[in-house]
Amino acid sequence: MHTDRNALFEKLWQDYRNVTPSAAQIHRILGAEEGQVIINDHIALRTFNLPPVGLDALAEHFLALGYREGGEYHFKGKKLYARHYEHPDPEAPRVFISELLTEQCSPELQAAVKTLVAGMTQEQVAADDFLYSGRHWDLDYDTYRKLLEESEYAGWLAAWGYRANHFTVSVNHLQHFETVADINQLLKDNSFTVNASGGEVKGSPEDLLEQSSTMADRVPVKFRDRETTIPSCFYEFALRYKKPDGQLYNGFVAASADKIFESTNASM
Ligand code: NI
Numbered sequence: 156m157h158t159d160r161n162a163l164f165e166k167l168w169q170d171y172r173n174v175t176p177s178a179a180q181i182h183r184i185l186g187a188e189e190g191q192v193i194i195n196d197h198i199a200l201r202t203f204n205l206p207p208v209g210l211d212a213l214a215e216h217f218l219a220l221g222y223r224e225g226g227e228y229h230f231k232g233k234k235l236y237a238r239h240y241e242h243p244d245p246e247a248p249r250v251f252i253s254e255l256l257t258e259q260c261s262p263e264l265q266a267a268v269k270t271l272v273a274g275m276t277q278e279q280v281a282a283d284d285f286l287y288s289g290r291h292w293d294l295d296y297d298t299y300r301k302l303l304e305e306s307e308y309a310g311w312l313a314a315w316g317y318r319a320n321h322f323t324v325s326v327n328h329l330q331h332f333e334t335v336a337d338i339n340q341l342l343k344d345n346s347f348t349v350n351a352s353g354g355e356v357k358g359s360p361e362d363l364l365e366q367s368s369t370m371a372d373r374v375p376v377k378f379r380d381r382e383t384t385i386p387s388c389f390y391e392f393a394l395r396y397k398k399p400d401g402q403l404y405n406g407f408v409a410a411s412a413d414k415i416f417e418s419t420n421a422s423m
Contacts, residue, residue, distance in 0.1 A: 156219045157283055160247060163220070167198060170287035171319040174387040175372050177347060178322065181390050184345055185324065186331060194328035196393040197239070197249035198319045200286065201312045203268050204236070204254040207277045208317075214240060216286055217250050225249070226406045230413050233308060234259045237412070241405050248323075251407060253416075255308055264305050267298055271313060290316030296378040299385075303421055311419045314376055314385055320419070321368065323391035327403070335365045338392045342369060350389070350418045357411035363396040363404035366411050371419045389418040 157163035172178050187193055202208050214224075217240045225239040230253075237253035257265050271292040279285060294313055303310030311320075324338075332338055335356045339349050348370040349355050358365045371386035395403045 156216050156281060158219070160220045160242075163216070163286070164195070164198070164248060166284070167287050167319045168322065170289070171322055171388055174315075174318070174374055175390065176374070177369060177372050178388075178390045180345075181324075181342070181347065181369070184341060185329065191330055192328070194246060194325040195248035196323040196325040196327075196391075196395070197251050198323065199251040199253070199321050199391075200317070201308065201320050202252070202254045202317070203272060203309075203312065204256055204258075205269065205272050207275055207280045208272055210236070210238060210252050210254040212277075212280045213252050213286065213317075214238070214250075215281065217242075222247075222250065228253075228407060228409045228412060230409065230416070233413065233416060234306065235308060235416070237407075239405075239407055245403075249405065251412070253308075255306065255312070260309070261305060264302060264309060267302060268309065268313070286317055287319070288317050290314070292316075293379055295380050296383065297380075299378060307420050307422075308416065310421065311386065314378075315387065319388065321389050321391045321415075323366075323393050326365075326392050326394040335367045335392055335394050339367050350415065352417045353411070353414035357414055358408045360396050362408045362411070363398060364406070364408050364411065365394045366408075366415060367392050368415055368418045386419045386421055391415065391418075 222240040222242050225241045228237040234256045235253045240250040302313050339355050350368045368391040369389045371389040373384050374387045375382050375384050398404050
């Protein structure tokens with residue numbers, strides 16, 4: 156496991172940027188080259204709830220860096236469970252980790268996913284580079300399509316493996332933009348597609364969190380039997396409000412996150 160938080164997030168960012176060309180472009184549009192420091196509100200990771208790759212195994216990497224457990228979230232329709240982790244350092248990105256509750260899925264999906272993770276070891280999952288190590292299994296296109304038909308989440312995870320599913324810009328820290336709607340307008344003016352599921356701005360000041368995201372980039376992926384273009388990762392934007400005690404809200408809003416998951420949907 157990494158002992159340097161910045162080193163871990165830099166590696167995660169490099170890997171994410173390699174498969175998400177729009178992230179670097181948006182970074183530039185937000186003023187990264189004119190000295191605007193882009194602070195990450197959070198990153199998100201996905202996994203299956205099977206040993207040795209369950210949510211807790213991924214979380215170990217962050218607990219080792221001084222993170223502590225935050226809220227938990229249930230996504231019944233998508234058969235997902237998630238937890239967030241936060242760090243005492245307010246500049247440290249929050250971490251949102253979800254897992255697919257495979258036992259609620261069809262026997263076919265369960266069998267396919269068990270085959271994918273069957274060769275994985277605890278040592279691999281604990282390795283420094285695990286969180287940005289990508290796919291650990293061989294995958295044919297037909298299996299990908301079948302997983303995707305039942306669960307967009309399962310299809311994405313089977314194809315992409317372990318890496319940041321998205322990075323999220325903290326709008327609170329941007330000097331030239333104040334609202335999520337401003338960001339959405341900037342994205343559209345620059346020909347990016349904003350995820351409109353549940354509305355372009357998800358959440359409200361009453362929820363203490365407003366979010367939006369691009370739709371995932373589409374990039375070529377090698378399957379065992381072909382190479383084809385599928386959704387990779389997306390970029391998210393979050394604006395947090397203060398709780399009555401004056402502290403910024405640190406949690407997530409399940410109803411909003413539910414729609415954000417759809418940013419990687421293959422069928423648009
Ligand atoms: Ni997110």
